[in-house]
Amino acid sequence: MKNIWHLARKDFAIFMTDPVALGLTFIVPMVMIVVFGFVFGGQGKEALSELRVLVVNNDSGKGGARLIESLDKLSELNLLETVGKDTVKLDSTRAANLVKKGDYSVALIIPPNFTESIKDGELRANILEDPRDPVTAGLLLGLMQKTSFETFPMLMPSAMMSGMLDSSATMAFDKDLAAAIEKNFGVDLPDSGMNFKDMMSEDFLLGETSSNPDSGGFNMGAFFDKMNKIERTAIVGQKVVNPAVSHTTAGTAVTFMLFGVGAIAASLLREMRSGTAQRLLLMGATAGDILLSKLLYSVFMGTFQLFVMMVYGWLIFDLQIWDHLPAMLVMIIVTAATMSAVGLVISAFSATEEQAGGFQVVIILSMSAIGGAMFPSFMLPNAIKMVSKVTPVFWAMQGFNDIFWRDQGITGIMLECGICLAMTAVMTAIAIIIFKRRLATELG
Amino acid sequence: MNAIEVKEISKRFADVQALDNVSLTVRQGDFFGLLGPNGAGKTTLMRIMCGLLSPDGGELRILDSKLERWQIPFAMGVVPQDIALYDMLTAQGNLELFGKLRGITGHELDKRVDKVLAQIGLSDRKKSRVKGFSGGMKRRLNLGVALLSEPRVLLLDEPTVGIDPQSRASIFELLESLHQSGMSILYTTHYMEEAERLCRTIAILDHGKLLGVGSLDELVKLVKTPRFVRLILRSEDETAPQLPGVEQRRSGMRVDYVPVGEDGLSTILGKLADFRGAQRVEVVAPNLEMLFLELTGRELRDA
Structure with missing residues (x-):
């Protein structure tokens, strides 16, 4: 027992000699609590963030404006009739393009005859959606129906009257037909004796909404069908066979590639400890050569790993990799380079393997969570969405989503590739500067 | 022609003066x-000599040329103190890697790898992973890497640390043969015996200052202590004989008797001849250890 105690004390004493690793032991979980807390909306009382919805009002009457005014009062929605610094209101094409690009999940298009349709007891609108985010579109639909009944109180009676008139007309026709038969054929048909109650089935009056359409009463489904003329149109991802898989495969692959590049730090620290790094310098290599060789190795390994993951996604979930092969390969290589540069930065800043492990966990998990590799970015609160744009994971995921979801080719992912490569260059330069300083310190 | 010329080189790390105006050739x-x-x-x-560090002041010339820092590694072979090898690569793999970094490729590289492996006696382990090598074998390969570029100047930083006597002897033989072939060698060590056996010229360095430079004979002549008799006791409990008129110094089981006159040595030996508590009695001639002790007040091994 004494030996165990002595050995445990030895490990404790060794650990205490590395104050950075010691600090990371506490800082890592604290950072992760904050990151995941914000990601899941735990920063306040709101469980869900405000849903951003583009709005285009093509209605010439008052109805469209009134609907927008009512929807705008809802705390759940953030309606945007203009975007960014634009002062001109969005039109349908621009709104559709923004949804296609993935900047927004949903656009509500109010048609030109909206006011007239309300008078007819119909709620007409078009929701253009990115089906990757079914939550926003679904919620908008529900909120629109609720708000419409409040904003246009005559909408339901109007729709109901329209339905009743249809039934009364049928019954009036039936009555006229009976009279004609009696008159022409000399028969005496029994009086139907119908009143309002007869017009409604018992089931309907008792609140049963699924009464048989042939029963002569109202069919609630048909009633809502008549009233609710809101169309949902998916404008991206129509060809995607297995929608959820494209995100999860790319997200998982990117996250685990980040864990893979952490090996750079271990390898570099091993070389510095063993003196091989110094020997490489003695043989004519520079600090930059050493780091860039690690980057190159990691890019090769990462590219291979990501490609294998994508092929696995195809084998298991029918991920459509072969339709997008050139763009996918470009994005894989760019992603591997960017994530490897993250590994270089971790390596350059870590003096011990314990420190590298700590930095790795903080950087990888927070970047994956914030950047949209773990959860689609539309699930993130708006504040986090803003922060996520500084992470390379965000741009890598955007690239993969553009390819698999928006059916983009190489030209369609140029922006993401450019940003990723710029990040790679900056991170590599920082890593080389820091590593040179560390080598100088170590040699001193 | 000088292989290396160091002129008034100084280097300071924080509050430690690592080198203080050191000059040697x-x-x-x-x-x-x-x-x-x-x-x-x-x-x-x-x-500093191999270009890994910049001095705060002073001048360095390699083969009579003042080189840029990046040029220095290409002008000489360097054997670092650490065994700087890749364990998971073979002996051949390590040599090929470092050879390519020096710009040696193709058939020439194959030829040099084989030559070096023969020089260090590891031809039969060419395809073996370094991981399975003994400490001595690793040390030899560590030296072999520096020989790949066939340098005219070779720097070795304590190349025999932690190895068995057999491997040490093997490295000595190799270094002597390289020296005989005309190679200039600079060898750092804290083992006096190594310096005495291998080096033609010796410089003594302590606390960043050069205390003396010269051949072994020249340096030994500087020793003020004459030859003396050393008695090694059987145990620490033994009482050493007291000899009148003789300066006596005891350290553990070791007792040094320093004669006053020229004929004192034989007198002391005569008096200790019958002492039964002696494990060994020997005459100690002036050496570098003594010089270091006289110059610094400390023993080389204890410093």
Whole structure:
């Protein structure tokens, strides 16, 4: 027992000699609590963030404006009739393009005859959606129906009257037909004796909404069908066979590639400890050569790993990799380079393997969570969405989503590739500067 | 022609003066020993000489040329103190990697790898992973890497640390043969015996200052202590004989008797001849250890 105690004390004493690793032991979980807390909306009382919805009002009457005014009062929605610094209101094409690009999940298009349709007891609108985010579109639909009944109180009676008139007309026709038969054929048909109650089935009056359409009463489904003329149109991802898989495969692959590049730090620290790094310098290599060789190795390994993951996604979930092969390969290589540069930065800043492990966990998990590799970015609160744009994971995921979801080719992912490569260059330069300083310190 | 010329080189790390105006010259074809205890500044001087560190002041010339820092590694072979090899690569793999970094490729590289493996006696382990090598084999391969570029100047930083006597002897033989072939060698060590055996010229360094430079004979002549008799006792409990008129110094089981006159040595030996508590009695001639003791007040091994 004494030996165990002595050995445990030895490990404790060794650990205490590395104050950075010691600090990371506490800082890592604290950072992760904050990151995941914000990601899941735990920063306040709101469980869900405000849903951003583009709005285009093509209605010439008052109805469209009134609907927008009512929807705008809802705390759940953030309606945007203009975007960014634009002062001109969005039109349908621009709104559709923004949804296609993935900047927004949903656009509500109010048609030109909206006011007239309300008078007819119909709620007409078009929701253009990115089906990757079914939550926003679904919620908008529900909120629109609720708000419409409040904003246009005559909408339901109007729709109901329209339905009743249809039934009364049928019954009036039936009555006229009976009279004609009696008159022409000399028969005496029994009086139907119908009143309002007869017009409604018992089931309907008792609140049963699924009464048989042939029963002569109202069919609630048909009633809502008549009233609710809101169309949902998916404008991206129509060809995607297995929608959820494209995100999860790319997200998982990117996250685990980040864990893979952490090996750079271990390898570099091993070389510095063993003196091989110094020997490489003695043989004519520079600090930059050493780091860039690690980057190159990691890019090769990462590219291979990501490609294998994508092929696995195809084998298991029918991920459509072969339709997008050139763009996918470009994005894989760019992603591997960017994530490897993250590994270089971790390596350059870590003096011990314990420190590298700590930095790795903080950087990888927070970047994956914030950047949209773990959860689609539309699930993130708006504040986090803003922060996520500084992470390379965000741009890598955007690239993969553009390819698999928006059916983009190489030209369609140029922006993401450019940003990723710029990040790679900056991170590599920082890593080389820091590593040179560390080598100088170590040699001193 | 000088292989290495160091002029008034200084280097300071924070509040430690690692090198203080050090000047020395390694002549072409010399076997130069840099002797000093741990922390004397030997490794710092080596790192400056091989271009890994910049000095705060002073001048360095390699083969009579003032080189840029990046050029220095290409002008000489360097054997670092650490065994700087890749364990998971084979002996051949390690040599090929470092050879390519020096710009040696193709058939020439194959030829040199085989030549070096033969020189260090590891031809039969060419395809073996370094991981399975003994400490001595790793040390030899560590030296072999520096020989790949067939340098005219070779710097070795304590290349025999932690190895068995057999491997040490093998490395000595190799270094002697390289020296005989005309190679200039600078060898740092804190083992006096190594410096005495291998080096033609020896420099003694302590606390960043050069205490003396010269051949072994020249340095020994500087020792003020004459030859003396050393008695090694059987145990620490033994009482050493007291000899009147003889300066006597005891350290553990070791007792040194320093004669006053020239004929005192034989008198002391005569008196100790019948002492039964003696494990060994020997005459100690002036050596580098004594010089270091006289110059610094400390023993080389304890410094």
